[in-house]
Amino acid sequence: MISLAERLDRLTPEEVGSVFRLASAAGDADGALPLSEHTMLHLRHGGDEPSVHLVIRDGGELIGYAHVDVTDPVEGPSAELVVHPMHRRHGLGRVLVTAAVQAAEQADPVGRLRLWAHGDHPSASALALSLGFGRSRVLWQMRRSLFAVLPELVLPDGIGLRAFRPGEDDQAWIELNGRAFAAHPEQGRWDLRDLRLRMEEPWFDPEGFLLAERFSDKRLLGFHWTKVHGATRAQAPGHHHDPIGEVYVLGVDPDTHGLGLGRTLTIAGLRYLRTRQLDQVMLYVDESNEAARGLYSGLGFARWSTDVLFTRLLLT
Incomplete structure (x- = not known):
C-alpha cells in the first residue's frame, strides 16, 4: 500500500x-x-x-x-x-x-x-x-571530448600554476572564491565548512585543484577545480558508468579580468583531466552567462542537457 x-x-x-x-x-x-x-x-x-x-x-x-x-x-x-x-x-x-x-x-x-x-x-x-x-x-550542462585537440598552455607573465595544498590554502581560496563569485546566488556564499565537506569526498584530488599564483607576492588570482565522476564505487554506489571529468569550479579574481586567465586555467584543467585517461569532460554554466558560454564554446564544449529552476508565483 x-x-x-x-x-x-x-x-x-x-x-x-x-x-x-x-x-x-x-x-x-x-x-x-x-x-x-x-x-x-x-x-x-x-x-x-x-x-x-x-x-x-x-x-x-x-x-x-x-x-x-x-x-x-x-x-x-x-x-x-x-x-x-x-x-x-x-x-x-x-x-x-x-x-x-x-x-x-x-x-x-x-x-x-x-x-x-x-x-x-x-x-x-x-x-x-x-x-x-x-x-x-x-x-546548461556542456560537454567536450578529451580526444579533441587542446590549445597550448601559455600562462601570463608573472603568474605560475600549482596544486592546492590542503590545510594551507583553505582560507585564501575561500576569500578568492568569494571575490570571483560575489554575484553568484550559491557559489559565492561558500565557507570553510563547504570547502572541507568536499575535501572529505572520495573524488577529491588536490592535484586536480589548480591554483594560479602571482610570483611577486604569492597572491592567488584564479583557480580551476576539476573533478572525476564515477572513478570509484564509493562515488556512485549502484550507478555504474564510465568515469567522466568535470570543470567543477572555475574562478578568477575580478582584478585579473582582461588577462585571459579564465581560458588559460580551463586549458590547464582539461590537460590535467586528459592525464587521467578520461574520454569526456563536462561542466555546468548558467544560460544567462554569455561570457562563460562563449569561453567554453570556443574551447569545443557543446550543450548536452538542461536543468531548470522553477519559482513559485505568489499573488501580490
Missing part, C-alpha cells in the same frame, strides 16, 4: 541509503541525476542545518522523496524531488510538490519556494507550471 508523503526532520542511515538508490534508479532512467550535489552532501554528512525530508513508501520500499532546504533567508526555501521510474504517472510527484509547498509556507513568511528540475523533462515542467511555478533560471 502506498502512503501519503510523510514528513521527517532527519533520516536514518538506512533511509539515506534508500534515497541514494532511488536517485540512482531515476538517474539511470532519465539520464540526469535528480538530486544536486548540495543535497547529496547534506544527506551524506548531515549537520546542524535544518531540512525537511518528504518520503513516500510502498510498503517498506521508498518510491518517492523530496528534500526541502529551508536555510536560505535571502532566496527562500528550495526543493528537489524524485519518484521511482516504476511508480510514475500516479500523481506522486504532485503529492511531493504540494507537501513541499506546505513545508515552505511554514518556514517562509511569504511562502516562497524554488523547485529544481534536473534534465528539464517535459513532465516535470508541466507539473511545475500546473502548480503555479514559473521558469526563473536555466543551467
